[in-house]
Amino acid sequence: MLTAVRRELAGLATSVALVALAGCGTTGLPATPTPTPGRPGPAMVQIENSILARPHAGLQQADLVYEYxxxxxxxxxxxxxxxxxxxxxxxxVRSARPVTIRLWHAYKGVIxxxxxxxxxxxxxxxxxxxALTESSDGGAYFARDASRRAPHNLYTDGDRLAxxxxxxxxxVTYQLPSPGTPGASPAPAVANRIVFNQTNVHRVTYTYSAADGAYAYGTETGPLIDKNTGQPIKPVNVILIQVAHHDAGFTDVLGAPAVDFDLQGTGPADVFSKGHRYTATWDxxxxELPLKIVGADGKPMHxxxxxxxxxxxxxxxxxxxS
Known part of the structure; x- marks a missing residue:
């Protein structure tokens, strides 16, 4: 894994060197280097959500979470x-899944x-x-939490991710939608409480607080707590995208069938924000670009x-x- 990263970096360094040499004239002076465009891609951290994984830490400070x-x-x-x-x-922090690869292609960061x-x-x-693991670069990016049982005790932090x-x-050069408010036409339905079963054992309940401007995340065992804050995790926006999953054709480390998703094309989506529900489409x-949420007007939602x-x-x- 790290070998692949090194190979990629070595190839990039060779390419840059060849470009510089090709730009040298008879004077022997190097060509002016071309600035690297864009900005670094994001950190994409794999977090588990079994009962033994709770309470989580550091999720409230995230920008975006995909749960599957x-x-x-x-x-x-x-x-x-x-x-x-x-x-x-x-x-x-836990292991990657096939859908992790799909999400990487959309956001192009570091796993x-x-x-x-x-x-x-x-x-x-x-x-x-x-992709970086506990053994990458001499363990620079992770540590173990002595208060938790392995394997549910691997952690990182923002500075290590950076x-x-x-x-x-x-x-990366892609642009994400700027912050805003979803369109009011058609008029959205009230949605102060949201309940659905994400899986046959994972029941999700969100309760909106106007004071927080966010939805408190509840589960089949109670609030989903972020121990850094001591409070339930509170997303500002909750989005459900309907997408079929299938057997990936191989088993995981425990022998269970691996799951992959048909995360391509378009499909129905429900967006919950500021106590309202909006009908949308995921795209x-x-x-090779981030997933878009498109409103009823056919434009990306803000x-x-x-x-x-x-x-x-x-x-x-x-x-x-409701």
Whole structure:
């Protein structure tokens, strides 16, 4: 995995050297270097959501979270930080899944994870995806939480993520929608409480607070707590995208069938923001650009700034909103 990263960086360095040599004239003076465009891609951290993984830490400070079925009814998250910083813990970090690869192509950052099935590791290596584990660079990006039981005790923090991005992140130029308010036409329905089953064992309840301008995340066992704040995790925007999943064709490290998602093209979406529900469409027709949420007017939706939480749910999943 790290070998693939080094190979990619070595190839890039060779290319840059060849460009510089080609630009040298008879005077022997090097050509003016071309500035690297764009900005570093984001940190993409794999976080588990089993009962043993709770309470989480560091999710409230994220920019974007994708939550999806992993196996056995348990969900996993790809937690995205566009400009990570600070020493607050982010945990527990766990393994990558096939959909992690799809999300990487959309956002092109650096994956921070504990490992993966052999097949997923091969995909990471073959596609030269920057991906860092506990053993990368002498353990620079992770540590173990002595208060938790392994394997649910691997953590990182914003400063460690930033260090990894500075060294390995691809440069990106895509633009994300600017903050705003969804269109009022058609008039959105009231949605102060949202209830749905993401899997057969994971029941999700969101309760809106006008004072917070956010939805408190509740689960089948109670509030989903971020121990850095001591409070329930409170996304400003909650989005459910309907997307089918299928057997990935191989098993995970425990022998369970691996899950992949048909996360391509377009599909129905429900957007919850500021106590209202909006009907929308998710759009990933270009797999190499971030997923778009398109409103009823056919234009990308502009949502209030703050943590946005995207749940991948089965097509036709019942949603109760009131």
């Amino acid at each position: 079925l992993a196996e056995g009814g348990i969900t996993r998250m790809t937690v995205i930080y566009f400009k990570p910083s600070g020493n607050q813990r982010i945990e527990p 921070f994870f504990s490992g993966a099935n052999t097949k997923v590791l091969q995909m990471i290596q073959q596609q030269q995806i920057p 260090q990894g991005l500075n060294k390995y992140a691809p440069r 990933l027709t270009n797999a 949502l209030p700034s703050g943590l946005t939480w995207i749940h991948l749910v089965d097509p036709g999943t019942p949603i109760t909103a």
